[in-house]
Every structure is written in structure tokens, then in C-alpha cells.
Amino acid sequence: MNEAMIEARGLSKSFEIGGGFLKAPRHLHAVDAVDLTVARGETFAIVGESGCGKSTLARLLMRLHEPSDGSVRVAGHEIARISGQELRALRRDVQFIFQDPFSSLNPRLTVARLVGEPLEAHRPELDSAARRAEVARLLAQVGLRPEHMDRYPHEFSGGQRQRIGIARALASGPKLLIGDEPVSALDVSVQAQVVNLLADLRDELGLTLVVIAHDLAVIRQMSDRVAVMYLGRIVESGPTDAIFTRPRHPYTRALLAAIPGPEGGGQGASLTGETPSPMDPPSGCHFRTRCPHAAEICAGSRPPTETSDSGTSIACFRWREIAEGGDDMPPPPARSAGAERRFHLYRQALAAKDKTDKNQQEGQQP
Amino acid sequence: MLSYIARRLLVSIPTLILVSIFVFALQQLLPGDPVLALAGEDRDPETLDRLRELYHLNDPIWMQYLRWIGGVLQGDFGQSIRTGLPVADMIASKLPVTIQLAVMSMIFAALIGIPAGIISAVKKGTITDYVANIVALSGLSLPNFWLGIMLILLVSVRWQLLPASGYVPLTEDPLQSIRTMLMPAFVLGTALAASLMRHTRSSMLGVLRQDYIRTARAKGLGERTVVMHHAFRNALTPVVTLAALLFGELIAGAVLTEQIFTIPGFGKMVVDAVFNRDYAVVQGVVLVTAMGFILMNLVADAAYVMLNPRLKAG
Amino acid sequence: AQGQTLRIGLESDPDALDPDRSRTFVGRIVFTALCDKLIDVTPDLELVPQLATEWTVSEDGRSVDMMLREGVVFHDGTPFDAEAVKANIERSQTLDTSVRKSEVSSIEEVEVVDTHHVRLNLSAPDAPLLAQLADRSGMMISPASFDSDVAANPVCSGPFKFVSRVAQDRIELEKFEDYWNADEISLDGVTYLPIPDSTVRLANLQSGDLDLINRLAATDVEAVESSDSLTYERADGLGYQGITFNTSNGAKSDNPFGQDARLRQALSLTIDRNAINQVVFAGLNAPASQFSSAVSPYFDEAYPVPERDVEQARALLAEAGYEDGLSLEMQFPNMPVSQQVVQMIQAMAAEAGIQINLTAKEFATMLSDQAAGDFQASQVGWSGRIDPDGNIYGFVTTGGGFNDGKYANEEVDRILAEARTVSDLEERKELYHQANQILMEDLPLFYLYNDAWLYGVSNDVEGFSPSPDGMIRLEGVTLSE
Amino acid sequence: MHSEPILNWFTRWGRAVTRADELISLTDLTIRVPGYERPLVDGVGLSIRRGETLCVVGESGCGKSLTSLALIGLLPPALQRGVSGQLGFDGDRIALDDQRGLSRLRGRNVGMIFQEPMSSLNPAHRIGEQIAEAWRRHNPGDGQAQAVEMLRRVGIPAPERRMRDYPHQLSGGMRQRVMIAMALVNSPDLLIADEPTTALDVTIQAQILELIGSLQAGGEMGVMLITHDLGVVAEVATNVAVMYAGRVVESGPVEAIFGDPQHPYTIGLMSSVPALRGPRTRLASVPGIVPSIETMPPGCRFATRCPFAQPRCADTPPSAEIAPGHSVACHFAPLDERLAGAA
Amino acid sequence: MTEAATHNATAAAPIRKPRSRVWGKLLAHRSAMFGAALVSVFILLALAAPILPLADPAAADWAAIRQPPSAAHWFGTDELGRDQLSRMIWGARASLMAGVVSVAIAIAIGVPLGVIAGYFGGWTDAIISRCTEALLAMPFLILAIALAAFLGPSLTNAMIAIGIAATPVFIRLTRGQAINVTAEDYVESAHAIGLSTPVILRRYIFPNVLPPVLVQATLTVASAIIAEASLSFLGLGQQPPAPSWGAMLNVAKGFMAQAPWMAVWPGIAIFLVVLGFNLLGDGLRDALDPRED
Numbered sequence A: 001m002n003e004a005m006i007e008a009r010g011l012s013k014s015f016e017i018g019g020g021f022l023k024a025p026r027h028l029h030a031v032d033a034v035d036l037t038v039a040r041g042e043t044f045a046i047v048g049e050s051g052c053g054k055s056t057l058a059r060l061l062m063r064l065h066e067p068s069d070g071s072v073r074v075a076g077h078e079i080a081r082i083s084g085q086e087l088r089a090l091r092r093d094v095q096f097i098f099q100d101p102f103s104s105l106n107p108r109l110t111v112a113r114l115v116g117e118p119l120e121a122h123r124p125e126l127d128s129a130a131r132r133a134e135v136a137r138l139l140a141q142v143g144l145r146p147e148h149m150d151r152y153p154h155e156f157s158g159g160q161r162q163r164i165g166i167a168r169a170l171a172s173g174p175k176l177l178i179g180d181e182p183v184s185a186l187d188v189s190v191q192a193q194v195v196n197l198l199a200d201l202r203d204e205l206g207l208t209l210v211v212i213a214h215d216l217a218v219i220r221q222m223s224d225r226v227a228v229m230y231l232g233r234i235v236e237s238g239p240t241d242a243i244f245t246r247p248r249h250p251y252t253r254a255l256l257a258a259i260p261g262p263e264g265g266g267q268g269a270s271l272t273g274e275t276p277s278p279m280d281p282p283s284g285c286h287f288r289t290r291c292p293h294a295a296e297i298c299a300g301s302r303p304p305t306e307t308s309d310s311g312t313s314i315a316c317f318r319w320r321e322i323a324e325g326g327d328d329m330p331p332p333p334a335r336s337a338g339a340e341r342r343f344h345l346y347r348q349a350l351a352a353k354d355k356t357d358k359n360q361q362e363g364q365q366p
Numbered sequence B: 001m002l003s004y005i006a007r008r009l010l011v012s013i014p015t016l017i018l019v020s021i022f023v024f025a026l027q028q029l030l031p032g033d034p035v036l037a038l039a040g041e042d043r044d045p046e047t048l049d050r051l052r053e054l055y056h057l058n059d060p061i062w063m064q065y066l067r068w069i070g071g072v073l074q075g076d077f078g079q080s081i082r083t084g085l086p087v088a089d090m091i092a093s094k095l096p097v098t099i100q101l102a103v104m105s106m107i108f109a110a111l112i113g114i115p116a117g118i119i120s121a122v123k124k125g126t127i128t129d130y131v132a133n134i135v136a137l138s139g140l141s142l143p144n145f146w147l148g149i150m151l152i153l154l155v156s157v158r159w160q161l162l163p164a165s166g167y168v169p170l171t172e173d174p175l176q177s178i179r180t181m182l183m184p185a186f187v188l189g190t191a192l193a194a195s196l197m198r199h200t201r202s203s204m205l206g207v208l209r210q211d212y213i214r215t216a217r218a219k220g221l222g223e224r225t226v227v228m229h230h231a232f233r234n235a236l237t238p239v240v241t242l243a244a245l246l247f248g249e250l251i252a253g254a255v256l257t258e259q260i261f262t263i264p265g266f267g268k269m270v271v272d273a274v275f276n277r278d279y280a281v282v283q284g285v286v287l288v289t290a291m292g293f294i295l296m297n298l299v300a301d302a303a304y305v306m307l308n309p310r311l312k313a314g
Numbered sequence C: 001a002q003g004q005t006l007r008i009g010l011e012s013d014p015d016a017l018d019p020d021r022s023r024t025f026v027g028r029i030v031f032t033a034l035c036d037k038l039i040d041v042t043p044d045l046e047l048v049p050q051l052a053t054e055w056t057v058s059e060d061g062r063s064v065d066m067m068l069r070e071g072v073v074f075h076d077g078t079p080f081d082a083e084a085v086k087a088n089i090e091r092s093q094t095l096d097t098s099v100r101k102s103e104v105s106s107i108e109e110v111e112v113v114d115t116h117h118v119r120l121n122l123s124a125p126d127a128p129l130l131a132q133l134a135d136r137s138g139m140m141i142s143p144a145s146f147d148s149d150v151a152a153n154p155v156c157s158g159p160f161k162f163v164s165r166v167a168q169d170r171i172e173l174e175k176f177e178d179y180w181n182a183d184e185i186s187l188d189g190v191t192y193l194p195i196p197d198s199t200v201r202l203a204n205l206q207s208g209d210l211d212l213i214n215r216l217a218a219t220d221v222e223a224v225e226s227s228d229s230l231t232y233e234r235a236d237g238l239g240y241q242g243i244t245f246n247t248s249n250g251a252k253s254d255n256p257f258g259q260d261a262r263l264r265q266a267l268s269l270t271i272d273r274n275a276i277n278q279v280v281f282a283g284l285n286a287p288a289s290q291f292s293s294a295v296s297p298y299f300d301e302a303y304p305v306p307e308r309d310v311e312q313a314r315a316l317l318a319e320a321g322y323e324d325g326l327s328l329e330m331q332f333p334n335m336p337v338s339q340q341v342v343q344m345i346q347a348m349a350a351e352a353g354i355q356i357n358l359t360a361k362e363f364a365t366m367l368s369d370q371a372a373g374d375f376q377a378s379q380v381g382w383s384g385r386i387d388p389d390g391n392i393y394g395f396v397t398t399g400g401g402f403n404d405g406k407y408a409n410e411e412v413d414r415i416l417a418e419a420r421t422v423s424d425l426e427e428r429k430e431l432y433h434q435a436n437q438i439l440m441e442d443l444p445l446f447y448l449y450n451d452a453w454l455y456g457v458s459n460d461v462e463g464f465s466p467s468p469d470g471m472i473r474l475e476g477v478t479l480s481e
Numbered sequence D: 001m002h003s004e005p006i007l008n009w010f011t012r013w014g015r016a017v018t019r020a021d022e023l024i025s026l027t028d029l030t031i032r033v034p035g036y037e038r039p040l041v042d043g044v045g046l047s048i049r050r051g052e053t054l055c056v057v058g059e060s061g062c063g064k065s066l067t068s069l070a071l072i073g074l075l076p077p078a079l080q081r082g083v084s085g086q087l088g089f090d091g092d093r094i095a096l097d098d099q100r101g102l103s104r105l106r107g108r109n110v111g112m113i114f115q116e117p118m119s120s121l122n123p124a125h126r127i128g129e130q131i132a133e134a135w136r137r138h139n140p141g142d143g144q145a146q147a148v149e150m151l152r153r154v155g156i157p158a159p160e161r162r163m164r165d166y167p168h169q170l171s172g173g174m175r176q177r178v179m180i181a182m183a184l185v186n187s188p189d190l191l192i193a194d195e196p197t198t199a200l201d202v203t204i205q206a207q208i209l210e211l212i213g214s215l216q217a218g219g220e221m222g223v224m225l226i227t228h229d230l231g232v233v234a235e236v237a238t239n240v241a242v243m244y245a246g247r248v249v250e251s252g253p254v255e256a257i258f259g260d261p262q263h264p265y266t267i268g269l270m271s272s273v274p275a276l277r278g279p280r281t282r283l284a285s286v287p288g289i290v291p292s293i294e295t296m297p298p299g300c301r302f303a304t305r306c307p308f309a310q311p312r313c314a315d316t317p318p319s320a321e322i323a324p325g326h327s328v329a330c331h332f333a334p335l336d337e338r339l340a341g342a343a
Numbered sequence E: 001m002t003e004a005a006t007h008n009a010t011a012a013a014p015i016r017k018p019r020s021r022v023w024g025k026l027l028a029h030r031s032a033m034f035g036a037a038l039v040s041v042f043i044l045l046a047l048a049a050p051i052l053p054l055a056d057p058a059a060a061d062w063a064a065i066r067q068p069p070s071a072a073h074w075f076g077t078d079e080l081g082r083d084q085l086s087r088m089i090w091g092a093r094a095s096l097m098a099g100v101v102s103v104a105i106a107i108a109i110g111v112p113l114g115v116i117a118g119y120f121g122g123w124t125d126a127i128i129s130r131c132t133e134a135l136l137a138m139p140f141l142i143l144a145i146a147l148a149a150f151l152g153p154s155l156t157n158a159m160i161a162i163g164i165a166a167t168p169v170f171i172r173l174t175r176g177q178a179i180n181v182t183a184e185d186y187v188e189s190a191h192a193i194g195l196s197t198p199v200i201l202r203r204y205i206f207p208n209v210l211p212p213v214l215v216q217a218t219l220t221v222a223s224a225i226i227a228e229a230s231l232s233f234l235g236l237g238q239q240p241p242a243p244s245w246g247a248m249l250n251v252a253k254g255f256m257a258q259a260p261w262m263a264v265w266p267g268i269a270i271f272l273v274v275l276g277f278n279l280l281g282d283g284l285r286d287a288l289d290p291r292e293d
């Protein structure tokens, strides 16, 4: 069944800033009329610069924020005006992984408590023994040991905490997992651990994943489809491979080009200027002030979203002209033979060590 | 900035109304009949009844409240039942006294507290720090009235250096005025000095941890410049804010200090009035004090904004 | 010595400086310098002329003729005459805020006979009236000032005239050059400074910031005596401190002590009044037995200060059926001296099996609780009046203003009322002794000690002599460098 | 050694400068924390030549920042007391516990940029003043002109007007430019940049890195860039030092590190980075976590996580130079030969 | 599972608990320990008062009033000839109680109100905050005096009065803290997993607002002891014959010249205890502040 897991139409959120007694607040359109469809079982990524509204969008999808406008359907149910029982059901089906594993766990609760809480809330039929067993199962699922249950979050490393957060999110048996930069706070090596874990869980549990990130490499590694946001709007979206090999929107292109290193766009800083304030974004196309291709038409109205032949949707007046002139991204640089050999060796050693470890562990447990 | 102040003033209106209600509730709360309390040694029942009638004490409390607040809005705070003088005049005559005391105490507090705070922050963890801390806290820990009486006995009676009590208006004889106020201001100031010192210290410690201090050092600036120019400037903001708020504490502290040193200020007036059930005076003074407190809050906020370029521009 | 300004430390700030509105004792002290009265009092409590040079009470006691001093002017220059007296007395009777009304209620009419002769026509004989005219009721303020705010700027005819007042700080008076008795006054002025804390008051005297302080604490006398530059003055006072019982004011009167005079007697007997005087007052006060102070001509020799007698107290308790002891709630004003006194009483009574539970009350609360009958026993005091009527009438007669225990005894009511109408000293004495006899039996309140008036005086001050009425008279007082 | 495209890459950025005179050399930097047996930073040695860029990489908490702070004597007081080692600067030798000696370098010889552009500028002072102050400290004159000039060079439009701005009026990228202007106003010999772009967006990061490169290009300034982004390293480094748990585990020219990584940690780090191109494969991460200072193994600090670890790893491995300028601290280096059998 | 997972699990970091770290910092905080020692000594003395070989604090000896310190009476005697040492130690009970109980009252009222205001915001907050502000605007001691006068002079009532007068500070502090905590990620995560408001308030907000409240509490204990002394000084505190330091000072002030020891001992005792609590509070603040190291 390939029905949509999430369907957002014209979703908007504006915050009131600075207002007060006798002073009209200013409006900040954090999310501006976003359309979005996420299919069941796929991994959908949202990428964009800091402050472009990624987190706000994610929060709208599970009603942590009230939308200012637009609608969201999750698994076919409109979530805009639900409350009570229905909201609780939503919270059971949709779960959230937070960016910062350090601040998103209550430091005063044990792991058993933290992971047990969603069980208490959503599966009240479990008695405390059953709940503990369930917590143990969840911890094992994310690669933590049941012995860790009675420890406090601060006794874990960042990667382990992120696992606790994930176990907590899994506890209610969700169908959809939204990760708001679930790996951004982590070190590359730990990041790799968590990226792998999420991929495994998705495959094992058949989850739908929505992942927010600003690291394009991570996005590519994880997702099936990507949406690129700029100042509250989705400027380009489509299958990951299509976007990475043939970006069409000037902003997407600039993003890819700006990635440093041999694999990156290799063009260094192709954009000038700073991101405009979301409080008063430029008229028409928000990107036009930094866009090398900006023309008069861009100032006029919001560009329509159009679909390209590679299945991507682009919100740009001039994408066809630009695409004509532009190339695909350059081919990947090859690794040296020496490096390639070592990486191979390393993988082998890792796999071998993993196996012995596992055997040992199983031997210990009756 | 102006609109900000205007807005803040408007916001403080409900607070003032609440204060006025609380003060009035106080009148309801306090046992003791004002007329009886004031009757002293002339307690003719008829006279008492007549006075109650005269001061509208038999009216329902809300009527008394409305009458009073109506008067206040026209600048009429009513009459002291005890002295028969208009409360507004009494307040006007005490205000300079209390302000002088407050300002002088504040000067004492700042002179002691701020340098001590800076030094102990810079020398954190050393003996200097501990000594500065304990000395500063001593001020806070010694009851005002105790220190006050001890000082009177030593400085005025034993050494005859300063007048034991009383008050000379600044306009009449500035030198003598300052001399009479020296001891009470010191007593009050020492208590505040501790607060100021502690806040200066923690504010300085916070600022000294900031990245821009490391930047300043990385520029090769001398330690003195780093501490005074970069750290203190920024540490000052919360301290100034606090100092303004301390004026509120000052008034409270002044209650006993004024009592001891017989300074005819707000503190003394209000305590006497409470004990004499001279409600018009209590209400007037507390209302004016509350206004002062709110004003000080405003000053504190304004100072915060002024010292904070981030807010000044926005 | 040239005239100078005398600085006097008072124990509290006077209230309204308007004789018709004034209610405080310290207020009377200030008025002594500011406002002359028709009649004055000598240290022997005799009434002597001040603004009135002579007076005669008619046979039936229903009218008083007064001859007025000539050549007297008020501070504003208005001459003092019979019209002024009439205006003043009428003001006392009619002013809205007057607290003098009851004192002059017997005056039906003030008749101006000629410029310096008035006749007071009374509704009934009123013996205490003359004493009242020797106090605030007899104080004359300039009729020209009636329309202004008198309290803010009192215009009288006393030796000093009002200069300024800063509430709670000072009252300044300066010499009135046209005073009729100006020869007696050598000071240029006088300043009264209210300083409630006796330690601080003394400190100010010691540091030379004051020349004279009122209400020197008894325990500080030693310090003053040992000082080279200070002396102290003392006068036996008319005021007393005692313990009053709730005999029939509300539910609280329904307690053994309220109902049984023997228990009150017993309690009184447990108290060693001398010990209290020695411990708390360094022996400077006078133990008291009755409403008249020993300095008063009305003192009843038949009732000397009772000796402590625990045995007898126990016997009385047993007689009343409480041989195993009983307890009593006693309230007292939350002031250190009262606190010491009641703690001593508590300890002494305990020896006889009376357990006293003390409750300190903040003064204003205590007054209203007392009036409302919310007490069993209460430690109270009175500053004293020269006429015995002022010291007893309101306290024990039915409906009396100070009769908080609502003691009611028709006989007492009758005797005291009669005493008000009798002007002959011996006759009055007899009546008061009769009343005293009943009161000593019923003991609705009993007496602990008479306050002595104690003053700390700088050696620079000469000619100051204290009076039993506690007033500070400045005639003849000089101040040297 | 490696394929062409990478070489192209590495030569893009003013790398032609090959002046061999050593600007600074840090030897045997050790930082001890009172109460712990093992040092936090253990025997770190680095050297930078004029015109070169040394990138220091490693996991968070491996001691990169401490190393840079130790270099200019700005460690927190508690750590400053436990510091030892030598700094060679332009021929002079300064002991690292000589605060005075180090402080003389600050601002004049060594400029520093920190990670957080938001908090590294004094919020109470105008930016022009902050730059001018750095000038005044070491030169005569009020530094206003120099400040304007620096702002212009770091690409801030209308510098005369911007001089009077307060930090909060600038965006993150602008502030980082101001930081750079401030660090460079005295034309230091060495610029230390501690993760200067971590807080910024990719597009801004690219601008900043380019700016640093252009300011360095053709000059004699050495740059020490701290980062944990291998992409950045590849883009700007002349030399690389890989740190793990307070030690340098591998160092050498950037070509050698990327083309011929030898230390298992370097390899693990690199294989943890997802690829932007080519087939998507499961990431090979570095398992486990860094031991804490109390549980630090006595020998090779990476042993607890190393898939190749053997008993001999309990000894501290020597830092072997396996190619000119390329040193590795591992018992098995060079890796291929020693482990060929195992594979 | 993944290789990473298993390895990771085996290597849980032996990081010390923050709580034990706080303790460690506190124990290493010299002035805090000095303060704690001061406070403990007085608390112990107060607790041990009944078993110490002391004179009856209420036993008057009228033959020996206001005696200077001597072998019989180490601290001298008071105005009724009672043993000052004994009264000091018994008085410690009242003074310490006054400090602790009034703060307990302030916390019991202030913290829940502050949490509610901070968490719910909006009108609830506006109303609570306005009232708090209005109360704050009224001078603390005046409020306490009025309340004590209203309730009648007694130690209990003084404690209630001081407690109520100190409440606004706690409301304000808790509110600010609750606003901060409410903005924490982990509170949002609690919403995200669908916890109910009471659970969030109880498990998430409340425990996390407590540390600064604790610090404020120690500091307020200090002010409360002074306030009790001040109220006693005005005759509104502990009632005779039971001793409290403030009440002793109240009497002693009348004899500052003749019998200075009467004022010196309670003055010093108040000073030391208040200093102790202040130092302890400051130390706590430092220890709880993760930035301080």
C-alpha cells in the first residue's frame, strides 16, 4: 500500500515577535505555505540553513506547534483540530527524536523511567514488571544493555544518550519517526553509529522517517527523498539521487557547491551575502537577494513549483534557463589505492571483532 | 526608549492598584481600632464615636477605599488621624530625608561592595577571595539595629565624633547634614554592600568566563584592561540593575535604622503609623514606597537597556 | 548666662498641637511651654492663677467666676480677654474633632461679665472642672486663628511661640517677647525632639546633642549619676501601673479571677512590689497601693503598700476553692519594662500556685482587645491627673471610658458621682476614701507602683524642677554654654 | 600514491608557497589536571612553517582547543598550572609554563579566532573600537584607520559606517569577519583559528574559509586551523595533525594523510564520513567511545576501540616517521605490511 | 545489531554523577564548609539544649541581675538574673526555628505558585505576577510587621509573617526558573511523547526548579533569622519568658551601656548563624552552577 504517511498542504506557521502592551508584534513567517508528501516507509529529509524553519516544520507535523494555516494529514487523519484521545493517539503514532541528546533527556529521571514514560502514557495496561521487560527490550533494540536501566542520562556518552532518546521514541510503537537533526550534535564517528542504527530500525520496523539535517552528506546517506528549504519555503524537493546529481534550484546548487573538500562542489563560496532576516524576507522569491541568476521577475511574486523530468519539484522562475547552462555535479574523486586498501582492512577487522564480541556476550547470557 | 518607558508605566498601573488594595486590606487585617489607639488618655465613648464617624471608619471598607483612592488620584492622601497633618505634606517632608539616607547608603554600599566584588572575582579561590567574602557577608549578617546601637555608643557617646541621632536638612547645613547621616548610612550600606559584592562577584565571574574575555586576552591586552575595560563594563549591567532594586530593600532596612537613629524618614513614619493605626499615613507611605519601587524597577530596566547596546538599538 | 535654645528629648512624637484635639501625654509637655491655661498647678498640686488671676465657685457650685489677667496678648498680638475665653470654651464644646467635649460638658454658658471677667454657668456642680481648666481644656488659643489649621500653627499665649514642626523629628518654639511673665523666661527657645528609644535618648544627652531628656530609664540613672556632666531629676508621679481584671465584659470575664475578688486579692498578695521596684526600676519608683499617689492630698493612709504574703494568698485560694492552684491569662504591652514586670509577677505568683500565662500584645491591639473584653487580666497604666476624679472615675464607674473590665458597683458609682459635685477638700477626701475602701475589697484592678518622673539633665541646665504632673515647666530654667 | 583529482584539489589554494623556514614548533606539550594520573594532553608536538596551513583534526574533546590555548598561554588557570613543554617561535624558545613570554606573542605575533562568532566579541563595545584597541596595544596611533582598512579587507561593505556598529547588529558571518579583522590587524606571523566555521552555515563557511585563504595567500603567515570537518581539512590544509585523546596519532602532509592514512583511528574517522557521491554503502564507524581521563589506557590510547588491537598495544607506541614528514603513532605502522597476513 | 551498538554498550562512560559532583564541589568549597560548620554547631547546641548541664533559662535570680560574665554564669546574667548562656542556647531553638520554618512556609506557598505561573504563562502568570510584584513593592519588614501585628505577637505568628513576606521572592524566582525549564528540550520531549500536564509538572518542572530555590532558601533563612530578630526587637517575636536571640536583644538594648554583654552574645550568635547560612548558600550556589569549576 503506497498511500501517503504525511500530507501537508499550505502549511504555515508565523510567530509573533516582540509585541507587548500597546505595541503591535511583528510576524515571523517561520514556515510559509509548505506542501509536502511523505510516503509510507520512505525516509524523507529536510535540509536548509540554520533558521530556515526546518524544526518548526517538523514540530508542525506532530502538533507540537499549532499551525497558523494549512492542513496536515497523518496516515489519512487531519491533525489540525484534534485533542484529547485523538491527540494522544497521534502522539503514539508519531514520535520525535531531538537534536541535542544532552538537553532533551530529563537529567533527574533514570533510563527506565525515561523509556518507561511513553509506555505508561500509551500502554497503561502494562504492569510495572511488564513495563520493565518492555524497556529492556527497547534498550536492546537500540543497542543498549538492560543493565543500563537504572542509570541516569549523564552517565552516558552523547551517542548512547541519542540511543536512549530513540528507544524512548520507539516505546509507543510509532509508525512515523521525526528526527530533528538527530545526529548534528554528534561527532562524525558517533554520528555514523546513529545513522546506521536509524537505518536498521527503519528496515526492521518498517518505519517512516522524516529526518532534518544540515549536513548534506548525512542526508544523502539516509534519505530516499529530500526537500531543500530556504527562509520558510521549500525551494526544491525530489528523489535524493536526482537532487544530488542534478540540482536545479540555484540555492540547492549553491549549497552543494559550498560543501568543502574533494567531494564537494569544489567551487568554494559561490554565494555572497548573508541570509536575510526571516522577519522581513525579500519580496517574490526569497532567495533572489543572493541568487546569481536573479532577474526582475523574481521580485514580483512567489515562484510557482514546477516538476522536472527527473522527478524533482523546483520553485524558481528561471530554473529551465539555469539548468540549460549548468552541468551535473562533477564526478566523484577516486580514493587512492592505498587508502582504499586500508579502509577495506579496517572494515574486515571491525566485522571480525564484532563477531567475537557477540559470541562472547551470548556465551555469558544463559 | 520613551515608548518603552511609557509602556512600562502603563503596565505598572495594575500593580499600583493591587498595592493600594493590599494596603487597604492591611487596614482590615490589623486588629485594633485606630480611634482607640489614638485616643490615648482621652477615651470618652461619645468622642470616640464622633471621631469614627468623622473619619468614615464606620463605612464599608470598599467605600473607604474608593474615597481614599479618589483623593489619591487628586493628590490628596488624606489626613493623619494622629497629627491632623495632611499625609501628602508629611510624605513630602520625609521624602528628601529617606532619599538622602538611601543615596548615602548606596554610596557606602557601592564603595565597599563593588571593588570587593571585583577583587574577589579576579582572585577567585584565593585567601583574598575568602576574606572579602566573609567581610562582605558580615555586613549582611549583623542585625542593623545592633550595629546601629553599638555605633552610637562608641562613636557618639564614647568618642563624641558624630551626632547620635537626628536629622539636619541638607539645605540647612550640608556638612552637619552629612555628618548626622553618616552612621545610619553606613549601617544600612554595610548590609547592601554584601549584596552588591556578591552580585558583582558572580557577575564578574560570569563575564570573565565569556568568550570575548578570552578574545581580549588573545589580542594581547593587559590584565588590567581586560578586567576593567572588558569585563567590568559588562559585569556592571546586572549590578546596576540590582542596585536600583536594592533601593527597595533599602527602604525596608531603613525602617529599623531610622528607628534607631531617630531619622524622620519614611521607615520611621510608617512603623509609627502602623503601631498607631494611623492608616492614612500607612497607606500613603506604602503607596509612595511602592511607586518608588516600581520607579526603581523602571530605572533598573532602563539602565539595563542603556548599558546594553543590544537592547538600546532594538 | 545668656538665653539659648533648650533641646529636650521626648519619648514620642506628640499628636495634633491643638489643645482641643490633643490626646497624648507628650503633647501636654509641649503645651506647657506653648499655651498658657486659665489655671496652673503647683508641685504640691495646688491650683494657682495663670491666665485667670482669681476664681470663685458659687455656693451651689453651679457657677464659677473668673477674673482674667490683664495685658496678656496671644502670639499673634490678639489681646486675651473674656471674649477669648468664651470663644475657646465654646470651641472645645463644638469643634467636630474636639476631644475636650466631655471635660467641659458641664458648662452651660460662658457669660462675659466684662472684658476681664467671665462667669461659667454650669448645669450641675462640677468639682473636677477647675482641674480640667488647669489642663488642656483651660488652654487659650487666639480666636483669630480658629479658622486656620490650628494644629499646623498653634497660636497661644504661652512663654514660647510656635516656629516649626517636622513630624517625628522636632518641634521648635521660640521665646515670646510679649509674654506677660517674660521676666521668668531666660531661654531663647526650646526644641522638642521625639526619640523613642531610651538608650538613644540617653546617648544623645551624653553626647551633648540634648540638654534634657524626659523619661530617663530608671536603670540608666546610675549611668547619669556617674557622669560628670549630667545629673538627674526625679519627682514622684501621679501615674500608676496596675493590673486590671475582666469582671463582666463578655465571655472572657467568666473566669475565677473575674468572678472572685478573693483570687484577685490573693494574686495581689503574692506580689512583692518592692522587689519589682528594686529589680526593674533600681528602687526609683514608688510601690503603689491605690489610685491616689502618695503625693496626692487624697492619698488614703488606711491602705499602705501591701506586704507580700504568700501564706495568706494560699489561704485565700483555698477559701475560694483553689488550693491546688489555678491559672490566669494576662496580657501586657510588648515593651521591655512591662515585660520584666510581668515576668516577675509570673514568677512570684507561681509560688502561690497561680500559673500566669503571659500574652504580649502590640499596644493598639491590646487597647481594642481590652475594650472588646478579650482578656482576663491586663497590665495597664495611667499617667495620672491632679484631680482624683481623673484617676478613678472613668476606670470603675459603670460605663466609664476606661472601665474595660466593666466593673459595676452602684455604690461606687454613687460615691464617685457625688465627689464630683463637692468642692470642699476634706469632704471630697472622705468620699474618695469611702470609694477606695470598696474598691480595695472588690479589687477590680490593683496597683503595682507609681511611676516616678525621671529626667536626665545636662549640667548646663539650671533651675529645672520637676513636678508630679510630669510637665516640664521652663520658668526660671537657664542654659549656660 | 593517489589519483589526480585529489591532487588537483590540494593544489588549489595557494599551496605553491614552499618556504621551509619553521615559524613555530611545539614540542612535548603536556597538560595535567591535578588529581589525575594521566595527562589530558600528552606529549603533543606540532610545527608550522610560514605560509602553511596546519589543520588539527580529531573527535570532540580530544584536546585540540587545549593545545591551541596552551600555545598562547590562555588555558584556564587550573590547567595552566599543569602545563609543560616548549614552544619554538621564530627561533626563540619559550617554555609553555612561561605565561609572560607567551603573553608577549598574543595579538602581535599570534592572532586567534574562536569558534563562536556570537559570543567572542564584546557586546558592549563597538566593533571598530575592538579592532582599533588590538592595534593600539601594540602600535602607536589610535588604530582607527587600520580598523577601517581591516574591515574593508575582510569584505565588510561600508566599513567606515560599520565601525560604529555593535556586534549584535551583525550577522554571524559578519562577526566572524570582524574576529578575523581583529586577529589580523597587527599582521601576526601565526593565525590560530579554532573551529572558525562550525557555528556557521555551509554557504557562509565557504566564504570565511576562502577569506582566510586569500588573506594568507602570498604572505608569510602560518595558519593553524582546528576543525573536525575532514572536508574542510581537505580543502585548506598543507599539513594535518590527527589527534586522539590528547595525543597526536598521525601527522603529515595533507596528501599523505588522505592518500595514505596509516593510523587505525585516522582510517576509522575517514570511513565514518558519509560520501557525497558514488554508491551509498553502510558506514564503517569507530565503535565505542573515548575513554575518560580516569580510565585512559596506559599505552596506546586508541587501543580500547581499535579493531587491530593486540596485547602489545598496552605499551605506548612510538611515533614513527614512515615517510618524510608523515609520522604515525601505531605499533603496526606502516599498516599494510604488518597486517597483510591478518587480512 | 550493529557493531557499533554492542561495543558502545559495553563502554558506558564512568562519568561521575552530577549530584556527587555537586557534593564534591560543595565539600571542597572552603567557605561553604566553614558556614556549614557554623550552622551545624548551633543546630547541635539547639538540639542538645535539654541534655546540656544548663541553668533553667527561665529561672530568675533577682539578687543577681545584670551580672557580668563570671565562673557561675559564663555569659553573665540578664535583667532578671537569668543565666545568659542557657538563654542563648535555648534561644537558638527559637531563632533557628524562625529561620527554617518561615522559609518552609515561603517555599510551600511560593514554589507551587511560581511553577504554575511560569509553566502556564498567559493570564495565570499575569495575575500571579502582578500580585507578586505588588507584594514585592511593599517593604518586606513593613509587611512582616503588619502581619505580625495582625496575627498578634508570638514566635509562631512571627514565623508566619516572615514566611508570607518572603513568599514573593520565591514566586518570582521559581517562576523565572520554571519559564526556563519549560523551554528546555526535555520538557518538549515530554509533550512529544504525550505525557499529561500534571505528570510534566511533577516530574519535569518541579524537580528542575528546585536547585536555585534551595540556594535562595539558605539565604532566606539568614534573612529570616534577622527578620525574626527585628520583629522581636519591635516586640513582635518570641514572647517571655521563653528566650530568642531577637527578644534578648530587644531587652538588652535598654542596657547597652550598663550591661553590654547582654547584647553582645545574641548579636554575635545571630551574626555567626546568619553568616553560616549565607556562606553555605553561596557555596551551594557555586556548587550547583555548572559553569563554576
Ligand SMILES: Nc1ncnc2c1ncn2[C@@H]1O[C@H](COP(=O)(O)OP(=O)(O)OP(=O)(O)O)[C@@H](O)[C@H]1O
Pocket (backbone or CB within 6 Å): A015, A016, A017, A028, A029, A030, A048, A049, A050, A051, A052, A053, A054, A055, A056, A057, A214, A278
Ligand atoms: N517559538 C518561537 N518563537 C519565535 N520565533 C521562533 C520560534 N521558534 C522558531 N522561531 C524562529 O523561526 C525561524 C525558524 O526556526 P527553526 O527553529 O524552525 O529553524 P531551523 O531551520 O530548525 O534552524 P536550526 O538549523 O538553527 O535549528 C527562526 O528564525 C527562529 O528564530
Ligand SMILES: Nc1ncnc2c1ncn2[C@@H]1O[C@H](COP(=O)(O)OP(=O)(O)OP(=O)(O)O)[C@@H](O)[C@H]1O
Pocket (backbone or CB within 6 Å): D033, D040, D058, D059, D060, D061, D062, D063, D064, D065, D066, D067, D076, D078, D079, D228
Ligand atoms: N578546565 C578543565 N579541567 C579539566 N578538563 C578539561 C578542562 N577543560 C577542558 N578539559 C577537557 O580536556 C579535553 C580536551 O578539551 P578541548 O577543548 O581541547 O577539546 P577539543 O578537541 O577542542 O573539542 P571540541 O571539538 O569539542 O572543541 C576534554 O575532554 C575536556 O573535557
Ligand SMILES: [Mg+2]
Pocket (backbone or CB within 6 Å): A054, A055, A056, A180, A181
Ligand atoms: Mg532546528
Ligand SMILES: [Mg+2]
Pocket (backbone or CB within 6 Å): D064, D065, D066, D194, D195
Ligand atoms: Mg574545541
Ligand code: NI
Pocket (backbone or CB within 6 Å): A354, E001, E002, E003, E004, E005
Ligand atoms: Ni551489529
